[in-house]
Amino acid sequence: MSFISNLINGLSLGSMYALIALGYTMVYGIAKMLNFAHGDVIMVGAFTMFTAAATLKFSPAISIIAGIIVCTLLGVIIEKIAYKPLRKASPLTVLITAIGVSYFLQSLALLIFGSNQKSFPMLFNFEPIRVNEDLILKSDSLMTMGVTILIMVALTLFINKTKTGRAMLAVSEDKGAAELMGVNVNKTISITFAIGSSLAAVAGLFFGLTYGFIGPYTGAMPGIKAFVAAVLGGIGNIPGAMLGGILLGVIENLSKAYISTELSDAIVFAVLIIVLLVKPTGLMGKKINEKV
Amino acid sequence: MAMLRVENLEVFYGVIRAIKGVSFEVNEGEVIALIGANGAGKTTILHTITGLIQPHAGKIEFEGHDLVKTPAYKIVQMGMAHVPEGRRIFQQLTVLENLRLGAFTRKSNSEIQASLKRVYRSFPRLEERKNQVAGTLSGGEQQMLAMGRALMSDPKIILMDEPSKGISPLIVMEIFNMIREISSGGTTVLLVEQNAKKALEISNRAYVLETGKIALEGNAEELMNNENVKKAYLGE
Numbered sequence: 001m002s003f004i005s006n007l008i009n010g011l012s013l014g015s016m017y018a019l020i021a022l023g024y025t026m027v028y029g030i031a032k033m034l035n036f037a038h039g040d041v042i043m044v045g046a047f048t049m050f051t052a053a054a055t056l057k058f059s060p061a062i063s064i065i066a067g068i069i070v071c072t073l074l075g076v077i078i079e080k081i082a083y084k085p086l087r088k089a090s091p092l093t094v095l096i097t098a099i100g101v102s103y104f105l106q107s108l109a110l111l112i113f114g115s116n117q118k119s120f121p122m123l124f125n126f127e128p129i130r131v132n133e134d135l136i137l138k139s140d141s142l143m144t145m146g147v148t149i150l151i152m153v154a155l156t157l158f159i160n161k162t163k164t165g166r167a168m169l170a171v172s173e174d175k176g177a178a179e180l181m182g183v184n185v186n187k188t189i190s191i192t193f194a195i196g197s198s199l200a201a202v203a204g205l206f207f208g209l210t211y212g213f214i215g216p217y218t219g220a221m222p223g224i225k226a227f228v229a230a231v232l233g234g235i236g237n238i239p240g241a242m243l244g245g246i247l248l249g250v251i252e253n254l255s256k257a258y259i260s261t262e263l264s265d266a267i268v269f270a271v272l273i274i275v276l277l278v279k280p281t282g283l284m285g286k287k288i289n290e291k292v
Numbered sequence: 293m294a295m296l297r298v299e300n301l302e303v304f305y306g307v308i309r310a311i312k313g314v315s316f317e318v319n320e321g322e323v324i325a326l327i328g329a330n331g332a333g334k335t336t337i338l339h340t341i342t343g344l345i346q347p348h349a350g351k352i353e354f355e356g357h358d359l360v361k362t363p364a365y366k367i368v369q370m371g372m373a374h375v376p377e378g379r380r381i382f383q384q385l386t387v388l389e390n391l392r393l394g395a396f397t398r399k400s401n402s403e404i405q406a407s408l409k410r411v412y413r414s415f416p417r418l419e420e421r422k423n424q425v426a427g428t429l430s431g432g433e434q435q436m437l438a439m440g441r442a443l444m445s446d447p448k449i450i451l452m453d454e455p456s457k458g459i460s461p462l463i464v465m466e467i468f469n470m471i472r473e474i475s476s477g478g479t480t481v482l483l484v485e486q487n488a489k490k491a492l493e494i495s496n497r498a499y500v501l502e503t504g505k506i507a508l509e510g511n512a513e514e515l516m517n518n519e520n521v522k523k524a525y526l527g528e
Contacts, residue, residue: 163396170382170393176344177380182397182445184367286384 006257012141014249015148019203020226021241022197029172030192032096037101039223045071046214047202053121060123068201075197077189089248109216114271117215120208144206228272234285295320299482301350310336312504323481323493328501334484338451342367342374348507369397371448379438383427390426394444407438411440449480456487488525
């Protein structure tokens with residue numbers, strides 16, 4: 001029965017990667033840039049919730065909402081200040097800027113909170129669910145999965161059914177043509193950053209709850225892995241990011257349980273390399289149409 | 293007063309002066325052709341009018357509004373639609389989704405439905421394929437979709453960039469008939485074409501563009517009989 005609990009923990013970890021990967025993939029799809037500061041937004045979200053709940057003694061609900069709002073604003077501000085002026089610059093310039101923003105956020109957190117890990121407040125006091133003697137499920141794992149599924153359904157509906165969602169699809173395919181339809185491209189890019197960053201805040205919450213500790217570099221590794229998940233699924237593709245994230249979490253957790261804890265990251269990255277060798281556009285990536 | 297007036301327009305690509313002081317006007321109800329060889333600057337002019345490129349100097353006025361200072365996404369709301377070169381339909385979306393994006397700035401659902409019906413009447417093939425992914429359409433069908441998408445904004449003027457490019461001659465006929473129909477429906481047309489003969493056949497007046505400057509202008513009929521035009525553009 002431990003296999004089932006390992007699998008569920010893997011799915012939960014994968015849900016967290018999927019949430020982060022969605023931010024990477026949506027921003028890539030619409031702004032055609034890799035926002036390497038995205039991982040650090042998770043850290044900002046976690047620290048905001050930590051400060052609100054542990055230092056300022058706000059209720060869990062208010063702390064979580066505060067974290068989401070701060071991250072949403074942060075995402076929009078980063079885009080406005082750091083990336084928007086570079087809309088016509090080379091991709092390399094934008095990439096280096098994103099790495100700069102990442103270091104900036106890490107250093108800022110280091111300055112404010114110091115380098116010691118902080119213990120993340122237990123915002124929920126769920127009892128583990130005892131299915132039978134052998135199978136005990138962690139409630140926060142189940143919550144992570146449940147919330148992620150809800151978010152994915154909502155996001156899919158939003159993109160396919162709302163006007164803003166359709167504007168996002170149009171911008172991701174052809175910015176100029178979207179503008180000719182009357183779509184405000186700058187506003188659409190801002191909305192994309194807002195959505196991606198709010199999902200990162202939720203991921204920050206799950207990270208804090210799962211690991212119990214947060215620090216200035218908390219976002220770096222999940223950020224990189226979520227990026228791997230986005231590429232694995234096919235960067236720019238939303239269902240691909242969901243699939244990639246969940247697969248990655250499951251592979252990582254099962255390798256930890258059955259192969260080796262030390263090797264689990266190596267296995268994760270090896271899977272990426274193999275997938276890209278076989279299918280360079282990722283699992284669900286579309287073939288890029290050559291314009292005639 | 294002219295509906296659309298372009299005055300001394302200058303556009304740079306980096307250090308290259310692509311448009312060197314172009315002036316022309318389009319009156320309501322006219323079909324105006326902008327003809328010229330590849331690289332003469334026709335597409336650049338259209339892109340500058342609809343705000344995709346910023347001019348270096350000059351004026352663009354549409355019904356008294358200064359278009360140079362208007363962001364591209366606001367121009368369609370003023371009643372100007374642009375069918376871009378290469379069609380640029382949204383390949384991964386369905387035909388219907390493409391058409392709906394054409395009506396992106398319109399609020400009234402019943403008006404959108406009415407436009408949709410009109411587009412389907414003009415292009416029955418689009419209705420047959422409404423749930424098909426646009427990237428799988430043939431070149432001619434994609435051109436029809438691009439035109440239908442522009443019509444979904446219910447424009448006063450429609451800018452058309454090389455509608456005959458890369459399309460089989462039979463479909464080209466159909467497309468030019470449609471342009472005529474759009475015009476007789478009351479929509480003003482500014483047409484950019486390499487196929488000068490076809491363009492002159494359906495237009496009232498025309499401007500001949502040569503390396504970023506207007507070389508000739510006049511009635512379509514006059515230009516068709518002009519010796520220089522015949523030699524350079526009509527292959528006679």
